[in-house]
Amino acid sequence: MKMTYREALREGLKNALEENPNVFLVGEDVGAYGGTYAVTKGFLETYGPERIMDAPLSEVGFTGIGIGAAMGGLRPIVEIMTVNFSLLALDQIINSAAILRHMSGGQISVPLVIRMTTGGGRQLGAQHSHSFEGWYAHIPGIKILAPATVEDARSCLSYALKDPDPVLIFEHALLLNTSEEVGELPEIRSPFKAVVRKSGTALTLITYGGMLNRCLEAAKEFEKLGKEIEVIDLRCLRPLDNETIFQSVKKNHRVLIVDEGWKSGSLSAEISARIMENCFFDLDAPVERLCRREVPIPYARHLELAAIPQADEIIKKIQEIIK
Amino acid sequence: MALLDHVTLLLNMMRIRRMEEVCAELYTQEKIRGFLHLYIGEEAVAAGVLSLMRPQDNVMATYREHGHALLKGVSAKQILAEMFGKVEGCSHGRGGSMHLFSSVNRFFGGNAIVASGIPQAAGLALAAKRLKEDRHTVCFFGEGAMAEGAFHETMNMAELWKIPLLFCCENNLYAMGTALKRSQSQMDLVKKANAYNVTANSVDGMNIIEVIEKTQIALDFIKREQRPYFLEFKTYRFRPHSMFDPELYRNKEEVMNWKEKCPILTFKGHLLQKNMISELQIQELTLKVEKEIQEAIIFAEQGTWEPIEDLEKHVYENDL
Numbered sequence: 085m086k087m088t089y090r091e092a093l094r095e096g097l098k099n100a101l102e103e104n105p106n107v108f109l110v111g112e113d114v115g116a117y118g119g120t121y122a123v124t125k126g127f128l129e130t131y132g133p134e135r136i137m138d139a140p141l142s143e144v145g146f147t148g149i150g151i152g153a154a155m156g157g158l159r160p161i162v163e164i165m166t167v168n169f170s171l172l173a174l175d176q177i178i179n180s181a182a183i184l185r186h187m188s189g190g191q192i193s194v195p196l197v198i199r200m201t202t203g204g205g206r207q208l209g210a211q212h213s214h215s216f217e218g219w220y221a222h223i224p225g226i227k228i229l230a231p232a233t234v235e236d237a238r239s240c241l242s243y244a245l246k247d248p249d250p251v252l253i254f255e256h257a258l259l260l261n262t263s264e265e266v267g268e269l270p271e272i273r274s275p276f277k278a279v280v281r282k283s284g285t286a287l288t289l290i291t292y293g294g295m296l297n298r299c300l301e302a303a304k305e306f307e308k309l310g311k312e313i314e315v316i317d318l319r320c321l322r323p324l325d326n327e328t329i330f331q332s333v334k335k336n337h338r339v340l341i342v343d344e345g346w347k348s349g350s351l352s353a354e355i356s357a358r359i360m361e362n363c364f365f366d367l368d369a370p371v372e373r374l375c376r377r378e379v380p381i382p383y384a385r386h387l388e389l390a391a392i393p394q395a396d397e398i399i400k401k402i403q404e405i406i407k
Numbered sequence: 408m409a410l411l412d413h414v415t416l417l418l419n420m421m422r423i424r425r426m427e428e429v430c431a432e433l434y435t436q437e438k439i440r441g442f443l444h445l446y447i448g449e450e451a452v453a454a455g456v457l458s459l460m461r462p463q464d465n466v467m468a469t470y471r472e473h474g475h476a477l478l479k480g481v482s483a484k485q486i487l488a489e490m491f492g493k494v495e496g497c498s499h500g501r502g503g504s505m506h507l508f509s510s511v512n513r514f515f516g517g518n519a520i521v522a523s524g525i526p527q528a529a530g531l532a533l534a535a536k537r538l539k540e541d542r543h544t545v546c547f548f549g550e551g552a553m554a555e556g557a558f559h560e561t562m563n564m565a566e567l568w569k570i571p572l573l574f575c576c577e578n579n580l581y582a583m584g585t586a587l588k589r590s591q592s593q594m595d596l597v598k599k600a601n602a603y604n605v606t607a608n609s610v611d612g613m614n615i616i617e618v619i620e621k622t623q624i625a626l627d628f629i630k631r632e633q634r635p636y637f638l639e640f641k642t643y644r645f646r647p648h649s650m651f652d653p654e655l656y657r658n659k660e661e662v663m664n665w666k667e668k669c670p671i672l673t674f675k676g677h678l679l680q681k682n683m684i685s686e687l688q689i690q691e692l693t694l695k696v697e698k699e700i701q702e703a704i705i706f707a708e709q710g711t712w713e714p715i716e717d718l719e720k721h722v723y724e725n726d727l
Binding site for chain 2 (some may be wrong): 106108134139140142144145146147148149150151152153154155157158160165166175176179181184185186187188189190191192193196226228248249
């Protein structure tokens with residue numbers, strides 16, 4: 085059957101709420117409004133206000149309440165409207181959720197899931213278009229998921245809820261209306277490992293989230309030329325799946341990383357460094373990167389498009405590397 | 408009413424006082440490092456509120472939390488070992504003075520980001536209510552925390568969502584070195600709570616009997632109404648903010664005036680006057696406290712260092 089990314093998120097949440105009575109969703113406009121992106125439409129009527137909690141605009145407060153509720157035995161899902169607003173809750177996420185286990189010598193567990201929308205591409209301007217998921221991946225103590233496919237959007241929540249540590253899920257806004265053919269039941273596949281979405285030998289293309297489809301599009305173009313590009317979908321940005329990355333690099337010897345975040349001090353820099361440290365003598369060319377240009381996202385359509393990696397740029401870059 | 412008799416209440420305040428004095432000594436000997444914030448002068452608040460807490464109740468405190476941890480059941484041995492950085496400490500040496508934790512005692516820290524523990528305490532209280540568990544949840548914070556957004560957001564949601572949480576503001580008049588009058592446009596803290604429709608009361612935090620009476624009223628209200636309650640405890644820290652504080656912001660006379668209201672001295676005097684305790688009994692209590700604290704020092708001294716090979720433990724439940 086055909087399912088959209090939005091429907092997949094919705095099904096994931098529905099399953100979670102039905103499986104465990106201790107699961108509840110808290111966030112801005114998740115209830116009466118039906119979710120900012122209409123993911124939770126009708127949930128309030130079905131599950132009631134105790135499990136679908138419309139929160140005031142108090143990110144630090146309701147994220148902290150989520151942490152406490154998780155410590156107290158519930159399984160909260162905190163929804164933050166966009167990654168930009170998550171910065172208001174950063175203290176709770178980093179100074180508490182990520183470190184309570186360590187600070188307490190292993191005694192305190194915070195089994196909290198935080199979902200948020202990420203990414204640019206909708207002409208929403210500089211304060212609604214950030215891609216901070218790579219930045220969050222800097223922090224020990226949390227796990228970072230970036231579902232890029234409908235199937236992952238559908239199944240990753242159930243794994244996140246079973247994890248004893250805080251998991252942040254970044255849902256890319258541009259993917260909400262994309263659709264895919266999926267099976268009756270969600271796929272049983274841990275979201276904490278990378279997946280080779282397309283295998284090939286000409287080059288290893290490493291990406292995640294909103295950039296995956298563009299990378300697959302680019303790879304398709306090369307297929308026509310008889311060149312097979314291998315596309316790795318990281319899926320989980322922390323912990324990084326070194327094994328899948330290194331295996332592919334050792335086989336293909338050429339690498340391009342496509343990351344929607346800014347280049348300086350980015351996740352792409354981290355992956356590049358790891359490849360250098362572990363696969364240096366397997367490389368036939370320097371590791372290349374395509375990232376968001378180092379500006380806040382502009383409103384004007386043509387400028388926004390130029391600021392975020394597009395399929396044609398990816399194609400051009402691959403040509404340069406494999407020529 | 409109080410779960411503890413008067414003599415035990417006095418003993419508990421003396422235990423906190425002596426442990427804190429010893430911490431200061433151990434700090435000058437460099438046995439304890441980092442930041443050290445002492446509770447001396449404020450003992451009646453923790454000893455009073457904690458006298459009403461049962462083992463199943465949740466307590467969240469700040470970085471000035473040694474006394475709260477002690478009276479929530481964490482042993483002086485474990486507390487001192489923690490401050491020494493030993494693996495036998497209540498946070499296995501990972502936390503230090505500001506991050507005492509004990510999950511078995513339901514003591515949730517030890518939070519050194521001002522006001523950060525307040526929403527978390529609301530979450531604990533919400534969980535207890537939803538899971539129909541018989542627990543009180545109490546959150547301690549200083550008046551400085553009332554300038555933080557986290558405090559205001561939590562007050563609002565606690566009342567809005569009928570969260571049964573006791574907010575305990577330890578108003579010692581200074582947020583580090585900034586006096587209340589220099590940081591708050593509205594100095595009546597009860598009014599701030601009332602602005603969120605939260606029922607509130609102000610308490611003489613130097614008088615343990617008043618602390619207990621008013622806390623009991625608050626806990627009864629919370630249990631009956633399943634809503635939050637705010638208590639302001641007017642108190643004073645006799646020592647500097649931390650061991651690094653030169654105390655440029657307050658004068659000696661003010662400190663001397665507050666020291667005359669010492670919660671331990673006044674309570675002792677009250678008990679002696681009413682013949683509820685004898686000088687001999689007080690001497691016995693002093694010896695008992697000294698024994699407990701000296702044994703704790705030995706325990707901490709004899710504790711062991713966690714092997715460096717284990718450094719990356721406790722980041723995730725399962726090593727990645």
